[in-house]
Amino acid sequence: MVSTALAVGVKEFRQLGRDRRTLLTLLFVPSFLLLLYGYALNFDIRNIPLAVQDNDRSTASREVISAFVNSGYFDFVAGVVATEEIEAVLDRGDARAVLVIPPRFGEQVATGTSATVQMIINGDNANTATTVMGYGVNLLGAMSVRYELQARAGSPSGPILTVEPRIWYNPELRSALFLVPGLIAYIAMLTAVVSTALSIVREKEVGTMEQVRMSPIGPLSYVIGKTIPHFVVSLASAMAIVALAMLLFGLPMRGSWLLLLTTVSLFLIGALALGLLVSTIAETQQVAFQVALLIAYLPTLMLSGFIFPISSMPVPLQTITTVVPAKYFLTALRGIVLKGVGAAVLWPELVALAVFATVIVGLASLRLKRQWA
Amino acid sequence: MNAIEVRHLTRRFGAFTAVNDVTFDVAEGEIFGFLGANGAGKSTTIRMLCGLLRPTSGSAVVGGVDVSRDPEGVKRRIGYMSQRFSLYEKLTVDQNIAFFGGIYGLSGERLADRRAFALDMAGLRGRESTLTRALSAGWRQRLALGCAILHEPPIVFLDEPTGGVDPLSRRRFWRLINELASGGTTVLVTTHYLDEAENCQRIAIINAGRLAAMGTAPELKAQFGGGAPQPTLDDVFLTVVQQGAA
Numbered sequence: 001m002v003s004t005a006l007a008v009g010v011k012e013f014r015q016l017g018r019d020r021r022t023l024l025t026l027l028f029v030p031s032f033l034l035l036l037y038g039y040a041l042n043f044d045i046r047n048i049p050l051a052v053q054d055n056d057r058s059t060a061s062r063e064v065i066s067a068f069v070n071s072g073y074f075d076f077v078a079g080v081v082a083t084e085e086i087e088a089v090l091d092r093g094d095a096r097a098v099l100v101i102p103p104r105f106g107e108q109v110a111t112g113t114s115a116t117v118q119m120i121i122n123g124d125n126a127n128t129a130t131t132v133m134g135y136g137v138n139l140l141g142a143m144s145v146r147y148e149l150q151a152r153a154g155s156p157s158g159p160i161l162t163v164e165p166r167i168w169y170n171p172e173l174r175s176a177l178f179l180v181p182g183l184i185a186y187i188a189m190l191t192a193v194v195s196t197a198l199s200i201v202r203e204k205e206v207g208t209m210e211q212v213r214m215s216p217i218g219p220l221s222y223v224i225g226k227t228i229p230h231f232v233v234s235l236a237s238a239m240a241i242v243a244l245a246m247l248l249f250g251l252p253m254r255g256s257w258l259l260l261l262t263t264v265s266l267f268l269i270g271a272l273a274l275g276l277l278v279s280t281i282a283e284t285q286q287v288a289f290q291v292a293l294l295i296a297y298l299p300t301l302m303l304s305g306f307i308f309p310i311s312s313m314p315v316p317l318q319t320i321t322t323v324v325p326a327k328y329f330l331t332a333l334r335g336i337v338l339k340g341v342g343a344a345v346l347w348p349e350l351v352a353l354a355v356f357a358t359v360i361v362g363l364a365s366l367r368l369k370r371q372w373a
Numbered sequence: 374m375n376a377i378e379v380r381h382l383t384r385r386f387g388a389f390t391a392v393n394d395v396t397f398d399v400a401e402g403e404i405f406g407f408l409g410a411n412g413a414g415k416s417t418t419i420r421m422l423c424g425l426l427r428p429t430s431g432s433a434v435v436g437g438v439d440v441s442r443d444p445e446g447v448k449r450r451i452g453y454m455s456q457r458f459s460l461y462e463k464l465t466v467d468q469n470i471a472f473f474g475g476i477y478g479l480s481g482e483r484l485a486d487r488r489a490f491a492l493d494m495a496g497l498r499g500r501e502s503t504l505t506r507a508l509s510a511g512w513r514q515r516l517a518l519g520c521a522i523l524h525e526p527p528i529v530f531l532d533e534p535t536g537g538v539d540p541l542s543r544r545r546f547w548r549l550i551n552e553l554a555s556g557g558t559t560v561l562v563t564t565h566y567l568d569e570a571e572n573c574q575r576i577a578i579i580n581a582g583r584l585a586a587m588g589t590a591p592e593l594k595a596q597f598g599g600g601a602p603q604p605t606l607d608d609v610f611l612t613v614v615q616q617g618a619a
Contacts, residue, residue, distance in 0.1 A: 007475020011461065011468070018463045018504075211459030214423055216448040217476040 004217045008225025012199070016229055023233070026195055030187040030237045031244050037183050038249055045131045050074040051095035053086065058106030060147075064117065067143055068099065073135045090122050097121045097132050112151030169338045177252075180245040181333040182306030185326040186297075188238040188264070189271050193296040194289065196230050196275025201288040204279075219372040220365065227272045231265075234272070238264050242337075254340025263336065266350065267329040270357035271296070273364050280367040300326040328352040374437070376401045376528050376559035377422065381431035384417055391417040393582035394431070399561060399575075401527075404554045406573030407563040408610060414582040415563045419530050422561070424448050436528050452529040454521040456536035460513060462506040466497050469505055469520055477524035484523075491519030494549060511542025518549060522558075529553065531562040535569065547572050567606040578610060580617040 016023050050068060054061050068074045077095050080086055089095045100118035108115040119136045123129040203209040212222060242260070245251040253260075275292060282288035302308065303317065304326035310318055321327050328349040335341045335349075343350065377399040384392040392414045399405040409415045420426040422433055424444030433440045436450035460469050470491055474484045492498050495515035497508075505513060514534065522529060531550070535543045547569065554560050562573065570576050570590070577587040586593055590606060597612040598604025 003480065004476050004478060007472055010475070011464065011472040014468055015461060015463055206462075207455070207457040207459045208461060210425075210455070210457075211453070212476060213425055214448060214451070214453035215473070215476045216445050216478075218445070221476075 001218065001221050005221040005225040005228075008212075008217070008222055009228050012226055012229040016233065022195075026191055026233050027237050027240070030191055030241050033187050034180070034183055034241050034244055035248070038180060038245070045128055045135075046073055047075045048073055048097060048132055048135075049077040049095045051078040051080050051086070051089045051098045052076065053080040053083070053098065053100045055103045056101050056105040060106035060109045061101045064101060064105075064140070064143060065099070067139050068136075071135065071139055073132075086120060090120065093122075095122075096128070097136065099136075109147045110151065112148065177249065177338060178334075179306070180249055180251050181330055181337065182304065182326075184238060184241050184245070184333060185267070185304060185329045186300045186306060187241055188234060188268060189296045189300045189326060190293075191237055192230065192234040192268050192271035193275040193278065193292045195234065196227060196272045197278040197282065197288040197292045198285055199230065200226060200276065200279035201282050201285050204283060205285060213372060219368045223276060223365065223368060227276065230275075231268060231272055234268050235265065238268065251337055253337055255336035256342060259343055259346070260333075260336050263329065263332045263346075263350065263353070266353040266357055267325060270325050270353060270360055273357060273360035276364040277360060277367065280364060280371060299324045303327070304330050306330060323356075325353055325356040328356075374401065375399060376403070376436060377405075377561065378434045379418075379422070379431075380433070382418065382421060382428050382433050383430045384414075384421060384426065385429045390582050392421070392428075395579070395582075395584045396431075397577055397584060397587060399559055401559055402554055402557050403575065404550060404560045404562065404573045406570040406576040407561060407579065408567070408570055408576060408606075409563070409579035410614065413579045415579055416532060418579070419453075419532050419561070419563065422447075423451055423453055423530060449524075450526055450528060452521040452524070452526040454517050454529070454531050454534055456533035460505045460517055460520065463504065465502050465504055466492070466508070466516060467501040469516065470523065473520040474523050479523060487523045487525070491516070491523060495519045509542075510538050511545070514538055514542065514546060515549065518546070522553070527557070528559045528561070531560065533563050533565060535564065535566060543569065567610055570606050576606075578613045580614050583617070585613045585617050 016026075052065055054065065065076065069076050074097070078089060080089060080098065086098050086100070089098060098120040100120065102116060102118075105115050105117070117140060119133070119140075121129045121132050121136075200209070203212070239261075242251070242264075246253060274296065278288055278292050278295070282291055300306065303310075303313075303321045303324045305321070306326065310321050310327065313321070332346045332349040332353070335346050375398040377397075379395060379397050382392055382395045383390065395414075395418060407415055407418070417426065421428050421440060422435055424435075424440050424447035427441060427444075435447050438446040438450060440447050461472065464472065467488070470488050471484070474480075474487060479487060492501065495512060495518070497503075497512065497516060500508070500512075505516065508516065518531075518534070535546055538546070543566070550560055550562065551572070564570060573590070575587065575589055576593060578585045578593075586597060586609070588596070593606070593609045594604045597609040597616075599608050599612045601608050
């Protein structure tokens with residue numbers, strides 16, 4: 001059995017080697033996707049163009065404006081005098097937000113009376129608008145606390161209680177660090193499932209599968225021989241993305257390489273088996289490609305916690321995420337590279353990945369065995 | 374002993390009966406022709422004889438092995454080649470031979486011997502490193518036959534092996550089949566080309582899943598020639614199929 005599986009494996013490697021286009025696609029498209037998504041998928045919002053209508057022109061009002069500018073999130077782009085100008089500034093896109101400080105703001109603040117500052121935000125992109133609003137509310141909240149204390153104590157000594165947030169593992173809250181593990185999961189899943197499914201269905205289409213089935217080789221040897229080359233290629237491709245992410249996006253590596261390799265391998269075995277399962281269902285490469293995309297792409301993108309946090313999903317969806325292997329892979333990957341935790345912490349994820357791989361391998365071989373003889 | 378013994382072989386797909394109560398024997402070293410229109414049940418029969426498809430009822434013993442009981446054992450004793458030249462087009466001649474030798478468990482000296490045999494038989498000496506895709510249809514066909522008999526099976530199934538090949542290559546291919554048979558190999562061949570069927574020692578005509586006629590070419594011509602002065606197998610085939618339709 002070993003020798004026949006070997007014959008299939010050697011043949012598959014040779015075919016892969018001959019098919020330069022497929023091989024290059026498998027090896028480099030993932031890295032290319034990483035570049036593309038890595039730079040494009042950025043949830044950080046900085047340098048928001050801000051216009052200000054300062055109707056007070058006092059020390060206090062200038063303090064508020066400099067608090068905005070000094071935060072690093074806002075760039076002062078224009079001072080607005082007339083109220084009609086506000087709409088024009090937003091329409092032209094010169095500013096995404098306009099801060100309106102009312103007359104007598106300084107006076108009110110000094111005496112501890114409540115004052116209202118208006119912030120007009122361009123809501124054409126809801127996500128950005130929410131983030132901008134968050135920044136503004138935080139900044140003004142901090143200012144408000146300070147003024148309140150000053151008014152009450154009569155001295156400019158500053159706040160009594162301050163919060164000094166320390167964010168661990170990703171201190172600058174760079175979304176790249178958070179997203180790259182997700183990208184690795186997504187890209188590895190996609191290439192592994194699609195390449196296995198297509199390579200087997202192609203043999204069905206061309207007729208070589210029929211020829212191989214006429215030989216005494218069992219389905220198991222065939223599948224092992226067929227998947228090992230794809231395992232090697234997708235492992236190489238996945239590790240290449242990890243390396244690239246370290247080089248370009250400053251992804252740290254705080255944990256053990258061995259554990260990383262184990263985790264990636266477990267995940268890939270499940271993914272390859274999923275590709276195999278697809279190949280037992282689909283009769284044409286086109287169908288295989290669509291099915292593979294549907295079951296590999298969508299859940300990994302939507303239900304793994306890659307982009308949308310699982311904890312904020314509705315309960316039924318949260319339940320579904322328990323069978324999405326990328327969810328566990330992501331948790332493990334983030335744990336290993338960002339936190340440097342070991343198997344002692346990540347074992348539930350590793351077990352989940354192993355269970356997924358076992359179940360899918362079992363299902364796929366059951367279907368294949370039924371089709372084979 | 375017969376190489377192939379088929380008794381009341383039947384295969385149904387749902388309500389459709391693809392092969393209906395077919396019984397025949399093929400003697401060792403015989404070239405047995407299997408004729409029928411498209412969809413008559415030829416391929417289904419061959420797939421059952423090769424252990425790829427389980428019969429619904431009836432039995433088939435190939436090389437002394439019951440196909441329902443031990444399909445794997447059958448596969449070890451047969452070679453199979455079809456018109457859809459099932460070679461890997463992106464591999465070279467040598468790599469194809471290595472692959473098919475490998476999945477039949479050939480290695481070392483035996484593989485080297487059989488590789489030399491296949492290259493000689495197909496006339497592909499000096500083209501070992503040519504991509505299979507670049508070969509002409511006739512060459513690919515002979516290579517496919519070579520790959521199918523690397524493991525020296527006593528029984529060979531050829532499913533429309535000469536489709537899409539020029540007449541010269543066809544004649545050359547039939548010479549190879551005759552050589553195989555004279556070496557003791559049993560050959561069961563299906564074909565569309567009725568003139569080719571003249572090369573077979575016996576012919577079976579299958580129509581709508583049933584065995585409609587069987588015998589040597591002269592026997593069939595005498596029985597189903599339809600009174601023509603010099604009946605051909607074409608006449609025989611048409612008479613048999615029309616009888617079946619009536």
